[in-house]
Amino acid sequence: MAHLQLSRLYVAQGRDELSWQSLQFAFKDPRVSIDEKVGILLKYFDLALGDMRAQVKTTQLLKSMEEAHPNDPRTHSLWGDYLVQDGKYTEARDRFALATTFDASKPLIWQQLISLDGQIRDWPAMLEHAADARSIFPSQPEFYLMEGNALLRNNKAEDAVRTLNTGKAFVIENPDLMASYWSSLGEAYNET
Secondary structure, X not given: OHHHHHHHHHHHOOOHHHHHHHHHHHHHOOOOOHXXXXXXXXXXXXXXXXXXXXXXXXXXXXXXXXXXXXXXXXXHHHHXXXXXXXXXXXXXXXXXXXXXXXXXXXXXXXXXXXXXXHHOOOHHHHHHHHXXXXXXXXXXXXXXXXXXXXXXXXXXXXXXXXXXXHHHOOOOOOHHHHHHHHHHHHHHHHXX
């Protein structure tokens, strides 16, 4: 924590190199809260959008955080977010998949994982991940919709109809989600 404070102090004094050294030291220490590191990394993500030096520093901080917290799903989710920002969708998908192995209870991680499966057109993986997520979150209609769409992409239209009709029953006061269900059901019925 002292190194994080030093890093902030050095920034205020305009001593960027000393600030960076203190920050790196803090990121490598597993005793420093990962929550502190996440907040700092999110600021670096914004800087990295158009600055190559900030991209290099962001990557270094992510590597240091992974060394300090290799089994924390937030480490891999942050890597995934950063890789999405950089347009590396397959690598990002793999990071989100790794995050689910450490903690499968985060629906947003599953949604990002399944969306990336679809984006890279890995239909078998999309089907596997969507089915896993639906079994973990059996009352969340988003995962039935994702699984139904994955079934469609895997040429299993009749299974898609069943899954979509089951999931539709869980939609409550969400017209946009219901519209997505009707659209997917229309496509599934057309395929059958």
